[in-house]
Amino acid sequence: MESKRQQKFAGVIQKDLAEIFQREGMSFLPNTLVTITRVRVTPDLAIARVFLSFFNNQNSSLALNTIKAHSSEIRYKLGSRIKNQVRIIPHLEFFVDDTNEYVERMDKIFDKISKEPRQPDTEE
Template sequence: MNIRTERINYSIRKVIANAINNELSDPRVASSVTITRVSVSPDLSRANIYVSLFLESYTQEDVLSALRSSSGRLRKNISNKLRIRKIPKLTFLVDSGMDEALKIDKLIDQVVNEKS
């Protein structure tokens, strides 16, 4: 990945996170989503947006559906705030890295407790 792509990934992540926290009014998204990373294709036609979900009253599919339905508004935000020629199509994916890290932490705690 080159420096330009990394810079665009960072900028898109920042714009989308700001929009989710401050501009989207959908309650399914407001407090339950954290953008963990963004990965744009080399030609900037697509961007995979990895999210971590903190689900309390909505299902994972509800939150992803809300994000998909607001992708047009998010793309508009990107076009207004970044100077890039092509605005990528946004695809939202659940980042399972946090879940895996929690599982590993639990396993480590179990081993430590068994040795004590």
């Protein structure tokens, strides 16, 4: 369970990272829309786990590796935005948020189940 402080700090990081990716994300990943779906912060606020979703991109693992390669630059830009609000700039860890893929897979399974003929209920 995250504290209110962690949630507030995560919200600040998510908002500022979203602006960074919106303005300067094209230099990292051209023709790809990067969405920050969730940010989780450790209790000491030293590590921020950032979950990303990529649109208009076929290979999300390659896109994630590209983001990880630029993580120090992204952290620097984040630091210049939030330096007056925090004592330390958190270390950023990036992950792919595969929630949409999971939901699509589950929808296909449910559609398949609903199309199968139902077995009549037999009572003895």
